[in-house]
Amino acid sequence: MSVMKNESRMDENKECPLLFLNPVFKEMIWGGRRLADQFGYEIPGDDTGECWGISAHPNGDDEIRDGIYAGKKLSELWDTHRELFGDLEGDRFPLLIKIIDAKDNLSIQVHPDDAYAAKYENGSFGKTECWYILDCPEDAELVVGHHAKTREELSSMIYGGQWDALIRKIPIQKGDFIQIDPGTVHAITTGCMILETQQNSDITYRVYDYDRLTNGKPRELHVEKSIDVITVPAKSVDDSVKHYANLPENQWNELITCPYYSVFKLNVKGSFEKEQNDPFLNISILDGSGTLNGQPVKKGDHLIVPAGYGTMKFEGDLELIASTVAR
Ligand code: ZN
Numbered sequence: 440m441s442v443m444k445n446e447s448r449m450d451e452n453k454e455c456p457l458l459f460l461n462p463v464f465k466e467m468i469w470g471g472r473r474l475a476d477q478f479g480y481e482i483p484g485d486d487t488g489e490c491w492g493i494s495a496h497p498n499g500d501d502e503i504r505d506g507i508y509a510g511k512k513l514s515e516l517w518d519t520h521r522e523l524f525g526d527l528e529g530d531r532f533p534l535l536i537k538i539i540d541a542k543d544n545l546s547i548q549v550h551p552d553d554a555y556a557a558k559y560e561n562g563s564f565g566k567t568e569c570w571y572i573l574d575c576p577e578d579a580e581l582v583v584g585h586h587a588k589t590r591e592e593l594s595s596m597i598y599g600g601q602w603d604a605l606i607r608k609i610p611i612q613k614g615d616f617i618q619i620d621p622g623t624v625h626a627i628t629t630g631c632m633i634l635e636t637q638q639n640s641d642i643t644y645r646v647y648d649y650d651r652l653t654n655g656k657p658r659e660l661h662v663e664k665s666i667d668v669i670t671v672p673a674k675s676v677d678d679s680v681k682h683y684a685n686l687p688e689n690q691w692n693e694l695i696t697c698p699y700y701s702v703f704k705l706n707v708k709g710s711f712e713k714e715q716n717d718p719f720l721n722i723s724i725l726d727g728s729g730t731l732n733g734q735p736v737k738k739g740d741h742l743i744v745p746a747g748y749g750t751m752k753f754e755g756d757l758e759l760i761a762s763t764v765a766r
Contacts, residue, residue: 456506457734458523458743460513463499465489468653471542473632477574478538478739489539492741493721495532498641501741513743525718525746531564533764534700536721536741537635538573545627546648546658547582547606550640551668552621559664560642565621567699568637571683571760572615573725575631580608582626583617583680584673594666602647609676614684616694616702622670623679634723636702636762644668700762707757715748717763729755 462480467488474490475482491499495513503511508520516523517532524532539545550566551559570581584607587593596605606624611617611631619625624646627633644661646669651657686692688708695702705711707729721743728737732752736742744751 455523455745455748456508457731457748458506458508458513458516458745459504460493460501460741460743461504462741463491463494463501465491465499468651468658469541469543469545471540473540473542473574474538477632480739486542487540488542489537491535491537492723493534493536493743494639496535496639496641522747523719523743523745527718527764531639533639534721534762535637535639536723536762537637538723539627539631539633539635541627541629541631541633544629544649546645547602547624547626548643548645549624549665549669550619550621550644551642551664555621555668556640556642563642564638564640566638566640566642567618567620567697568635569616569618569695569697569700569702570627570633570635571694571702571704571725572611572613572617573632573634574613575611576629579611579628579631581611581617581628581631582606583609583619583623584676585624585669586673588672590666590669590671593669593671597646597662597666607673607676609680611680612682612684614682616681616683617679618695618697620670620674620697622668623674624669634725634760636700636721636760638699694760696765698765701765703761705753705757705759705761707753707755707759710752710754712750712752715744715746715751717766718746719763720744721762722759723761724757724759726758727756729753729757 466484466486470486470488474480494501500512500514552565556563556565644665646665688706689711692704724740
């Protein structure tokens with residue numbers, strides 16, 4: 440009798456486990472090998488561009504790696520065990536976390552906001568995203584914003600192919616952080632590796648793709664929708680890039696809070712404790728190894744700490760990015 444009672448108590452504890460995910464990988468025209476070489480992932484090919492580390496999106500729905508929910512899709516847990524996510528409302532898990540390896544330039548693109556996407560993209564979310572720069576070449580520049588002063592000028596520069604005059608390039612280095620609001624023209628460039636935190640959406644309008652061909656054909660462009668949604672004039676550079684390479688150790692550093700998410704950076708040296716008070720907390724381990732409440736965690740792991748988990752005790756040498764819905 441007492442044995443059974445103990446077992447049932449153990450099961451209750453297991454109702455609130457750390458949710459480690461098996462990422463989905465995406466081969467891309469601009470992808471490479473660093474997700475294998477630097478993160479140790481088993482990648483599908485030498486043109487792997489994206490690791491969807493925490494995703495419940497139908498185009499790449501992660502499975503839970505182990506424990507009582509092993510093999511279940513994240514979308515299924517969201518639908519059937521909403522208590523793990525603090526009983527949040529909403530028909531889909533709100534965030535999507537990716538690691539991106541750009542061996543080549545990504546297309547120059549822009550995302551719609553919620554209102555435009557709901558109207559023109561079958562009720563999809565819009566897309567606000569942000570980037571933490573994991574690695575980049577010396578003198579790297581990203582495309583963030585543009586130089587057109589009016590929508591007419593924007594339109595004529597796009598249709599006239601005046602890309603050098605139109606797109607704004609900004610210098611970046613490792614540890615920089617960039618918020619990309621809907622309407623921002625943007626592109627990740629050759630050699631950059633980033634961790635992206637974004638709304639759970641896959642709606643991208645491609646403005647320009649460097650005239651590249653995939654299987655002999657150019658990828659589809661969405662010029663008219665792009666001109667509809669691009670913010671004119673663009674937000675200033677100073678409002679776009681923050682430098683977070685040397686954040687203090689053992690401190691919960693907030694990088695941003697916007698209407699969709701809050702993003703944090705933590706560098707653990709030795710040990711660090713924090714209460715998990717959010718509806719859920721996404722964690723991606725960027726470097727190092729250690730434990731979280733005794734469970735091994737290492738570079739490349741992606742996990743969700745569910746609602747009501749209690750105190751998180753990190754030990755070891757760890758660098759991580761965490762995120763949750765905005766409060
Ligand atoms: Zn984007």
